Amino acid sequence: MSRLRHSPGRDVSRLLSDFGHELPPVDEPAPKTRPGRLFEPSPLRGPRRANGGWAGSPHPPLSAWRMTSDQAPALWPFVAAPGLPPTGAQIGIDVLAGGAFYADPLGWVLRDDVGVTNPNVICFGKPGRGKSATTKAFLLRMLDFGYKALILGDPKDEYEPLARALGVNPIAVGPGLPARINPLDFGPLATGWERLSRDEADARAGLVFGRWLTLLRGLVGSQRIGAHPVPFGPVEEQVVKTALRELTGHARAASRLRETTIPALWHLLANPSESLVTDCRYDSARQLLDETRLLRDALGQLVDGALAGLFDAPTTIRLDWDAPLASLSLSRLLPLGDEAVGIALTCLSSWGRGLRELARPGELRITVRDEVWKQMRLGPDAVKSFDxxxxxxxxxxxxxxxxxxxxxDLLSVGAAGSQAVTIAKDLLHLADTTILHGQDAGVADELETLLGLPPMARDVVTRWAMQGKGRALWRVGERHCKVQTVLHPLEAQLTFTNDAITGAA
Structure with a gap:
C-alpha cells in the first residue's frame, strides 16, 4: 500500500484567480525596528569602571503605589538642594536639604548669591529651647576662623564656664567688687592725641563726643517724670557738649586731653563756671541752673543711685584683646532690678564701642548682647544707642x-505707636539673619506681623522647633533654613544652663 500525498491546495486568492477574479494588491507592512537607545545596555555585571555598574537582580520586585503629594514625603522624602554655601561655623543639620548647615554672617555679606547686606544676628527663643547653646556653639566654632568674642554684659553668668575653658577669667561687675568701668573713657582714641593737627584733633574729638552724647542721652532718658522720660533736647545737648569740652581740655586746645567721669560732669553742671555760662549763651549762672534742673537731677540719680561707684570712676580693668573671649558678668546686679541691669548694659555698650573705634584692619570680633530687651526698655534714646x-x-x-x-519684646520698649517702638521694629531690618527657636503657638501672630513669616515657616517655629532643643528656623535674607543644632558632648557641658534646676531636683 502506498501513502497518498496531500497537496497544500489553493488559497483564496489563487482560487479566485482561476475563475477570472483578481484581488487588489496589499502593501507589505514595514519591518519592525527597535528605536535607538540613549545609553548602550550594560551586562548584568558590568565592567568595574566609572559609569559601568551592575544590577543585583535582573528583575527586581516592584511595588506600585498611588498617593497625593501631601502623603508622598512619608515614604519618599522630598530633598532640597543646600540653600547656603558651606563656609563658616558648622552648626548642625539642614533638615530640608539633608546636609550640614554652616553659619558665616560676615562671609554672607561678601557673596552676591546670598542677598545679605549686614552681618548682624538677632536670636529669639523661648527659655529652654536652645538659644544660649546655639550662641555659644557659634562662638566656639568661629574661633577657629580667627574671630574673637566680646560678651558685653552677661546678666546670668552663662558665659563664665566657656571663658574659663578657654583660659580666660571673666570680669565681674557689681557692688563691692573692685572692677570699675568708665563709660566716658577715651579708649584707643586717646593714643597719639598730642601728635594730631588741630583739624585731626577736632575730627577725633567729634567721634568721642558723639559717642558720649549718645550714651548720656540714653542714660538721662532712662529717668522718668511719671510715665514720660526726662527730655534731652538740643539745649541739653549743647550744655553737655560744652561741659565735656571744658572738662577734657579740648575747649582750650590742650595737646593731651584729661579723662572725665559722669560725677565730674554732674558737679560742673551744679557749679557752672563763667566760661560754661558764657559758651552756653546764658545771662547768668542762675539761669543755667534753673533751665538744666531736670538734666542735673537725672545725672544725679546715676551718681547716687543703685549703680553708684560702678560706672562713675576711672576704668580699673584692661581687656586682653588677644584672648579668644572676654566676658563681663553682671549677675551681681540682678537684685537691683531690670532697670539697673539695663543702665549697666547701656554703659558697657558705649564703652565697648569706644574700644573698637581704632580696631586693627582685618580684626574680626563677635559682640554678644544678652537680654538686650532690658537695655531697650529704658526709653527711645536707649533704643537709638543700640541702633x-x-x-x-x-x-x-x-x-x-x-x-x-x-x-x-521689641514692642514693650514703649507705648504703642511711640518713637521707641517704631525704632525697635526697624532694628529687625538691621539684622539680616534672624534665628527663631521654639515659640508657643500664641506667638504665631507676632511672627507674621513683625517678621512677615509665611504659614509654613510659622509652623516650623511653633510646632517642629518646640519638639526638641536646638531646633530653629534660620532666616538668612529671604531664605529659610530648618536647622537642628548639634553639640559635641564637651560643648553640651559648657553650654548647659540648667544647673540651678538640676541641683534643686
Whole structure:
C-alpha cells in the first residue's frame, strides 16, 4: 500500500484567480525596528569602571503605589538642594536639604548669591529651647576662623564656664567688687592725641563726643517724670557738649586731653563756671541752673543711685584683646532690678564701642548682647544707642549678636505707636539673619506681623522647633533654613544652663 500525498491546495486568492477574479494588491507592512537607545545596555555585571555598574537582580520586585503629594514625603522624602554655601561655623543639620548647615554672617555679606547686606544676628527663643547653646556653639566654632568674642554684659553668668575653658577669667561687675568701668573713657582714641593737627584733633574729638552724647542721652532718658522720660533736647545737648569740652581740655586746645567721669560732669553742671555760662549763651549762672534742673537731677540719680561707684570712676580693668573671649558678668546686679541691669548694659555698650573705634584692619570680633530687651526698655534714646551699634557693624567688621525671648519684646520698649517702638521694629531690618527657636503657638501672630513669616515657616517655629532643643528656623535674607543644632558632648557641658534646676531636683 502506498501513502497518498496531500497537496497544500489553493488559497483564496489563487482560487479566485482561476475563475477570472483578481484581488487588489496589499502593501507589505514595514519591518519592525527597535528605536535607538540613549545609553548602550550594560551586562548584568558590568565592567568595574566609572559609569559601568551592575544590577543585583535582573528583575527586581516592584511595588506600585498611588498617593497625593501631601502623603508622598512619608515614604519618599522630598530633598532640597543646600540653600547656603558651606563656609563658616558648622552648626548642625539642614533638615530640608539633608546636609550640614554652616553659619558665616560676615562671609554672607561678601557673596552676591546670598542677598545679605549686614552681618548682624538677632536670636529669639523661648527659655529652654536652645538659644544660649546655639550662641555659644557659634562662638566656639568661629574661633577657629580667627574671630574673637566680646560678651558685653552677661546678666546670668552663662558665659563664665566657656571663658574659663578657654583660659580666660571673666570680669565681674557689681557692688563691692573692685572692677570699675568708665563709660566716658577715651579708649584707643586717646593714643597719639598730642601728635594730631588741630583739624585731626577736632575730627577725633567729634567721634568721642558723639559717642558720649549718645550714651548720656540714653542714660538721662532712662529717668522718668511719671510715665514720660526726662527730655534731652538740643539745649541739653549743647550744655553737655560744652561741659565735656571744658572738662577734657579740648575747649582750650590742650595737646593731651584729661579723662572725665559722669560725677565730674554732674558737679560742673551744679557749679557752672563763667566760661560754661558764657559758651552756653546764658545771662547768668542762675539761669543755667534753673533751665538744666531736670538734666542735673537725672545725672544725679546715676551718681547716687543703685549703680553708684560702678560706672562713675576711672576704668580699673584692661581687656586682653588677644584672648579668644572676654566676658563681663553682671549677675551681681540682678537684685537691683531690670532697670539697673539695663543702665549697666547701656554703659558697657558705649564703652565697648569706644574700644573698637581704632580696631586693627582685618580684626574680626563677635559682640554678644544678652537680654538686650532690658537695655531697650529704658526709653527711645536707649533704643537709638543700640541702633547705632548695629549700624556700625559693616564699618567695624564686627558681628553684632543679640539675644531676646520673642519678637514682641521689641514692642514693650514703649507705648504703642511711640518713637521707641517704631525704632525697635526697624532694628529687625538691621539684622539680616534672624534665628527663631521654639515659640508657643500664641506667638504665631507676632511672627507674621513683625517678621512677615509665611504659614509654613510659622509652623516650623511653633510646632517642629518646640519638639526638641536646638531646633530653629534660620532666616538668612529671604531664605529659610530648618536647622537642628548639634553639640559635641564637651560643648553640651559648657553650654548647659540648667544647673540651678538640676541641683534643686
Amino acid at each position: 547705632a551699634d548695629l549700624r556700625l557693624s559693616r564699618s567695624s567688621g564686627d558681628i553684632q549678636w543679640a539675644n531676646a525671648h520673642k519678637p514682641a
